[in-house]
Amino acid sequence: MRLPLEGVTVVAVEQAVAAPLATRQLADLGARVIKVERRDGGDLSRGYDHVVDGTGAHFVWLNRGKESVAVDLKTAEGRDIVRRLVDSADVFVQNLAPGAAKRLGLGTDELRSNHPELITVDLSGFGTGGPHEQRKAYDMLIQAEAGLISITGTPETAVKTGIPTADIASGLYCAQAVLAALLRRWRFGEGASIEVSMLEATVEWLGHALYTQMFTESAPPRMGLGHTSIAPYDAFPTRDGEVLIGVQNDRGWRSLVRDVLDAPELADDPRFVTNVDRVAHRAACDAAVASHTRRWATDDLITSLEAAGVPAAQVKQMSDVVSHPQLRARGRWREVATEHSVVPALLPPATFSDVEAAMGAVPALGEHTRTVLQGLGLRDQQIDELVKHEIVTSDPRLPALTSS
Incomplete structure (x- = not known):
């Protein structure tokens, strides 16, 4: 049987956690995800640490099954490469700094003017407009701004969550919106311009706490392991x-x-x-x-x-979770390749009875630059020139091909 998103192409100018989580879910479902990275180091999360046999833990978690293209978007040639990729894509996702995509010629209106069936997603910290539009938006800052930190922890100490909750919330809504937009396009032929705000995704997750504040004029107390509405x-x-x-x-x-x-x-x-x-x-x-x-x-x-x-x-401690008997009994562990080794990876939580998630390899920086550019019709000699002039980077392990 086929994966649900086979034949769908996603181009993502993404970094860190939120957008990469969204597009990784699409890749697991069978979409081709072309990840556009900076030439100088690539996605920020590549450098957070190197604990997975030399690869960053965040990057391994968020980027399996993608093709990495390393491009200098500050050059006209680099921007042209991305626009050409988007012209033949179904979905474009970006989480650059506010306004950056538009300045690069990758704004929603410009991309969809010649490609109305395109689905675009702009994922940002605070959304377009409003007094906080230009603020930096790391996960901890959004947890603070959304009020999540104020209700998390013990009565004595407020804490952020131990995982990037704001990033995960917005990444999940992003993927959900893309799936809904693809369904609408297949039914009615319409594209979509989608915006996802990390702040709004996180505030939505506050749920009962927000209603408690609104209707009692009092915030739920920090309860540690306890629950404000249930005992024991x-x-x-x-x-x-x-x-x-x-x-x-x-x-x-x-x-x-x-x-x-x-x-x-x-x-x-x-x-x-x-x-x-x-x-x-x-x-x-x-x-x-x-x-x-x-x-x-x-x-x-x-x-x-x-x-x-x-x-x-x-x-359970983290060491217990790695060997959790329920995950083992249900056969939830698989292996994926990284540039340095083969590592364990959990199957996505949603299980299809007739087909398994793709779970492709985690790409090295620029690993697919050459093959992706060949797909645009560039000859190897042209690609070598782009590499020579530092407009693109091709993974150094892959030999440059030259042709007359």
Whole structure:
């Protein structure tokens, strides 16, 4: 069977996390993604670190299955190469600094004027217009501006999330919008101009916290591992560690105290009968649960909670996740090639029953410059001239071909 996006070509002038995550999802679904990078070092994330056998962890995560073309967009010849690529593409994605794409002649209006069926995506920190349009927009800054940091952490300390949440949110919405636009084009023949703001994507993820602020005029407190609206919902001590327990309804509460903790008197305690009651008396509720859980060994408590259908877990370390038995049992690990080695990679979360995600190799900088330019009709001698004049870079491991 065929992958859903086979035959779709995406050109991406992208860097860092948000846009590369979006286009990697499209590549996994079968699209041809041509990644346009700077000649001097390429995508910023190539240099964040070199922990994956010499390749950056972010870059390996975000760029498998793409073709890398290294071009100097400050030159007229470089810009012409990208415009020619876009002329034969279905989708163009960019997350350059605000206004940069337009200054390079790669603005949405210009690209679509001669290619109305083209789908363009401008992914930026704050969107077009407004007082923050020109602000720099790294993930941490967006988490701060969106209010996410203010509600994340403990009562004493606000923290950012341990993953680039703003980047991931906007990358997911970008990919979703491209898929919707492709569906509309196939049905009605219409292209699309799409804009995705990291700020707006992150604020959307605030969900209940935003509504709590609007309708109570009070922000949800930082709860650490707890939950503002549910109790008991936290880490509870055991003899040899701790267990996270999350009881989301009153039936679950009764199962916890009667079937697991052997404390039936708590089920009918007027302070704890309903979730609203338990939240109102959270400290007493948590203390009562902890007085019983601390008598258990962690593994025994997890087993008993699972048997009773009470949601529970242990905090896994990264080393535990790498060998997680559920991922192993479901066969979720594959291997992808990088310029230095073959490394493990997880299958995308959405599984098609009849076809597996493409999961191609992670490209070296400029690895596909020559083949992509050949596809535009350039002869090897012309490509060699572009390399000589530092307009493009071809991966040095690939020998330059010359022809008369």
